Amino acid sequence: MNTEQKYWNPVLETLPREKLHSLQLKKFRRIFTWTYENSRFHRKLYDEAGVTPEDIRSFEDIRRVPKVEKSMMRDIQRKDPFPYGDALCVPLEEVSEFRQTSGTTGQPVYQADTWQDWEWWAENWCYILWAQGYRPSDRVFLPFGYNIFVAFWAAHYAAEKLGCEVVPGGVLDTQARILKIEELRATAMMATPTYILGMADTARTKMNIDPTQLGIRRITCAGEPGASIPSTKKRMESAWNAKVFDHAGATEIGAWSYECGHQPGGMHVNEAMFLVEIEDMETGESIEEPGRKGKMVITALDRIGQPCVRFDAKDVIEWDPEPCPCGRTFRLIKGGVQGRADDITKVKGVLLSPAAIEEVVRDVEGLGDEYEVLVDRLGDIDRIKLKVELIPGAEDQVKSIEAILKDQLRLKTNLGYRIDFYDYGKLPRYEVKAKRFKDLRKK
Amino acid sequence: MNIKEIDDQIQVMISTADELKRLGEDFPALYRNVARIQASLKMLELNISDIRELTGESN
Numbered sequence: 424m425n426t427e428q429k430y431w432n433p434v435l436e437t438l439p440r441e442k443l444h445s446l447q448l449k450k451f452r453r454i455f456t457w458t459y460e461n462s463r464f465h466r467k468l469y470d471e472a473g474v475t476p477e478d479i480r481s482f483e484d485i486r487r488v489p490k491v492e493k494s495m496m497r498d499i500q501r502k503d504p505f506p507y508g509d510a511l512c513v514p515l516e517e518v519s520e521f522r523q524t525s526g527t528t529g530q531p532v533y534q535a536d537t538w539q540d541w542e543w544w545a546e547n548w549c550y551i552l553w554a555q556g557y558r559p560s561d562r563v564f565l566p567f568g569y570n571i572f573v574a575f576w577a578a579h580y581a582a583e584k585l586g587c588e589v590v591p592g593g594v595l596d597t598q599a600r601i602l603k604i605e606e607l608r609a610t611a612m613m614a615t616p617t618y619i620l621g622m623a624d625t626a627r628t629k630m631n632i633d634p635t636q637l638g639i640r641r642i643t644c645a646g647e648p649g650a651s652i653p654s655t656k657k658r659m660e661s662a663w664n665a666k667v668f669d670h671a672g673a674t675e676i677g678a679w680s681y682e683c684g685h686q687p688g689g690m691h692v693n694e695a696m697f698l699v700e701i702e703d704m705e706t707g708e709s710i711e712e713p714g715r716k717g718k719m720v721i722t723a724l725d726r727i728g729q730p731c732v733r734f735d736a737k738d739v740i741e742w743d744p745e746p747c748p749c750g751r752t753f754r755l756i757k758g759g760v761q762g763r764a765d766d767i768t769k770v771k772g773v774l775l776s777p778a779a780i781e782e783v784v785r786d787v788e789g790l791g792d793e794y795e796v797l798v799d800r801l802g803d804i805d806r807i808k809l810k811v812e813l814i815p816g817a818e819d820q821v822k823s824i825e826a827i828l829k830d831q832l833r834l835k836t837n838l839g840y841r842i843d844f845y846d847y848g849k850l851p852r853y854e855v856k857a858k859r860f861k862d863l864r865k866k
Numbered sequence: 867m868n869i870k871e872i873d874d875q876i877q878v879m880i881s882t883a884d885e886l887k888r889l890g891e892d893f894p895a896l897y898r899n900v901a902r903i904q905a906s907l908k909m910l911e912l913n914i915s916d917i918r919e920l921t922g923e924s925n
Contacts, residue, residue: 432913434867434921442920450916539905546909696912725912 431553435695450724458730461512490735496532522573524674537728548581551681555668559586564609566592566600611641616649617857620792623662635664651759654786689743689755698722713744718764737764771805777860783831789817793850799863809840
């Protein structure tokens with residue numbers, strides 16, 4: 424096998440746009456027909472909207488297909504066929520994988536996958552890993568305790584599939600994981616940005632180990648937007664002396680997007696396997712043009728057990744105007760997933776995205792990696808408090824750091840903040856997804 | 867890259883797998899291993915067979 428080949432699939436990833444559109448339309452018709460014929464839940468939804476498979480002839484027709492929201496999947500689960508409910512399209516004995524969502528936005532949703540779906544999950548991850556330079560010579564360390572969540576399971580299977588050696592670093596603490604990376608000379612790893620930064624901090628401060636000397640060459644992130652936030656990516660790359668890549672995926676969707684080796688400031692949508700639409704957050708109008716943010720509606724074009732057809736994912740994205748120099752014809756989403764429609768909240772009448780705060784905090788020298796944002800209300804007035812940590816040795820720079828923070832936050836978010844400084848190590852540490860943004864007005 | 871030639875071979879493998887599965891009804895080790903092979907073959911269809919007609923190599 425030629426490991427110099429740039430693309431996992433040299434035909435699909437460079438397919439001319441018009442042919443890619445033809446492929447997407449053909450595949451949408453196929454998955455829609457499959458879902459219509461095999462899921463009682465979807466059949467009812469589509470019949471009520473008066474849409475049948477014969478109606479799907481164009482992308483405009485696709486937009487007539489009703490969207491599915493997470494709350495709808497919550498409503499049908501724990502019913503027959505137990506526990507998935509009647510969105511299941513295959514007999515229960517064909518289900519080989521159970522996963523559930525993390526429950527960040529409410530009651531977890533169960534997800535059934537057949538073995539074919541599981542192969543498909545790994546296949547999608549192969550597109551990601553190959554594009555990010557993973558090759559059979561890599562020894563990939565996964566510092567993550569696999570469980571009922573899908574996180575990194577498919578990455579593990581994909582890394583095996585493309586020939587890497589995979590080291591599962593599950594039931595180990597952070598220090599043991601670092602020692603194992605050192606002992607085995609792992610070359611790559613995958614984790615949340617929070618944990619990547621936390622591991623580097625542990626290595627430096629508790630073990631007197633310089634993470635840049637451990638030999639990790641590439642890191643793939645998931646679960647948080649950090650690897651697409653330039654200042655956070657820079658911190659991770661600097662901490663490990665490694666290339667850091669982002670990807671996007673979700674339990675109900677699959678691994679649908681990835682940053683390639685060119686790190687173009689955005690992620691490719693795997694348009695051979697997924698159909699991504701962007702809708703205006705207020706009007707629902709379809710957004711085709713670059714540079715305009717909206718929320719994502721996505722179809723997994725080949726997932727059969729519990730299909731994902733026009734799923735209202737609520738991820739906030741925008742198309743990039745530029746093609747990627749890597750040569751892939753898959754479109755880029757600029758800056759990756761920029762947040763969730765649920766998280767973007769109005770503060771003092773201004774739309775605030777937590778990712779914008781992270782971009783500022785992680786770009787200020789003298790501050791640690793951890794921070795917290797609290798929004799509350801006094802009377803009718805919204806207030807934002809930002810808690811940050813000073814790194815050892817920066818204690819005498821409080822005034823200048825505070826001035827930089829206030830200035831940059833005003834510029835990037837158009838809002839004023841109260842800044843509270845803490846000694847290094849005082850703010851909470853997280854192992855998986857961090858919960859740094861707390862809106863106390865919702866209580 | 868000759869997509870038609872590759873896809874022709876994939877179709878042969880799919881036919882072979884279907885036939886092996888039929889023969890494996892009373893042979894769990896055959897039936898279940900072929901079921902896994904079929905899932906892998908599906909990935910070849912998604913990667914290659916689906917684009918045969920789009921690359922002008924459908925004949």
